[in-house]
Amino acid sequence: MSFIDTHCHIDTILERTGGTAEALLEQMTPVPEAIIHIACDPDDFSWGKEFLQKKALSGIKIYGAFGVHPLAVEKFSPKAEEGILEGLKLPNTLALGEIGLDYHYEKYNADLQKKVFLRQLEIGLELKSNFVFHLREAEDDAFEILQKIDSENIKAHIHCYTGTAEFANKVLSLKGTYFFGFTGAVTFDKTATIREAAKAIPANRILLETDAPYLAPVPFRGKTCTPAMIPHIAQVLANVKEISLDDLLKICKENTNKMYGI
Numbered sequence: 001m002s003f004i005d006t007h008c009h010i011d012t013i014l015e016r017t018g019g020t021a022e023a024l025l026e027q028m029t030p031v032p033e034a035i036i037h038i039a040c041d042p043d044d045f046s047w048g049k050e051f052l053q054k055k056a057l058s059g060i061k062i063y064g065a066f067g068v069h070p071l072a073v074e075k076f077s078p079k080a081e082e083g084i085l086e087g088l089k090l091p092n093t094l095a096l097g098e099i100g101l102d103y104h105y106e107k108y109n110a111d112l113q114k115k116v117f118l119r120q121l122e123i124g125l126e127l128k129s130n131f132v133f134h135l136r137e138a139e140d141d142a143f144e145i146l147q148k149i150d151s152e153n154i155k156a157h158i159h160c161y162t163g164t165a166e167f168a169n170k171v172l173s174l175k176g177t178y179f180f181g182f183t184g185a186v187t188f189d190k191t192a193t194i195r196e197a198a199k200a201i202p203a204n205r206i207l208l209e210t211d212a213p214y215l216a217p218v219p220f221r222g223k224t225c226t227p228a229m230i231p232h233i234a235q236v237l238a239n240v241k242e243i244s245l246d247d248l249l250k251i252c253k254e255n256t257n258k259m260y261g262i
C-alpha cells in the first residue's frame with residue numbers, strides 16, 4: 001500500500017507524544033511514502049525549516065509548506081513574511097500555506113484575517129507558489145476572495161474540507177485548479193455532509209490528508225492522529241466513491257502529483 005499524507009503537523013504531534021521526529025517516523029506502520037509538514041505559526045517556522053533539511057527519515061520523504069494560519073494572524077508581521085520567504089526557498093517546500101479564513105471561534109477578527117490572507121496570496125502569486133487553503137465557516141468571504149484572485153495559474157489544496165457540496169461546485173467552476181483534502185473528519189458518524197461533498201467532488205480533485213495530530217479517524221478517535229492513519233480515511237472515501245481502496249489510493253497519488261509535483 002502506497003500513500004502520501006499531504007497535510008500534517010509533525011511538531012504538534014510531538015508536543016503530544018513526546019520523543020523525536022526520528023522515532024515517530026521510524027515507528028510508523030503502515031509506512032507513508034511521503035509527508036507534507038505544514039508550518040503555519042511564525043513561532044514554528046524555524047522548527048519546520050530544520051525538519052525539512054532532513055529531506056527523508058526512515059525512508060519517508062519529507063516535504064513542507066510555510067504560511068500564517070488564519071487563527072495566528074495576530075502574529076503576522078514583516079518578520080513573519082521574511083520567515084515565509086525563507087521557507088519557500090527550501091527545495092522540498094511545495095506550497096505557501098496554510099492560509100485562509102476561519103470564523104469558527106468566537107471573537108474572530110474577520111478584517112484582519114482577510115487582510116493577512118490577501119497579503120499572503122499576493123506574495124504567493126508573485127512567486128508562482130502553490131497554495132494550501134484553510135477555509136472554515138467563512139464560505140461567502142472566502143469565495144469573494146477566490147473570485148478576485150482567480151486565474152488559470154492558481155493551484156490550491158483546500159485542506160480538511162468540511163464545506164458543502166454546493167460550495168465545492170462553486171469553487172470548481174472557477175478558472176484555477178482546486179483540490180479538496182479529506183481528513184479523519186470524513187469517517188465520523190455525524191459528518192454525512194462531508195461524505196456528501198466527497199461524493200459530489202470529482203475523484204480527480206480529491207487529496208488524502210490527516211491534519212495530524214488532529215481528527216484521528218474512526219476507529220482511533222480520541223487518540224493522537226499520525227500520518228499512518230491515512231488508510232482508514234482512504235477506505236471511507238473509497239466506499240463513498242464506490243471504488244476499491246487500491247483504486248482510490250492510486251487516484252489520490254496521481255492527484256498529489258498534479259497538485260504538488262511529487
Ligand SMILES: [Zn+2]
Nearest residue numbers: 007038098211
Ligand atoms: Zn493543518
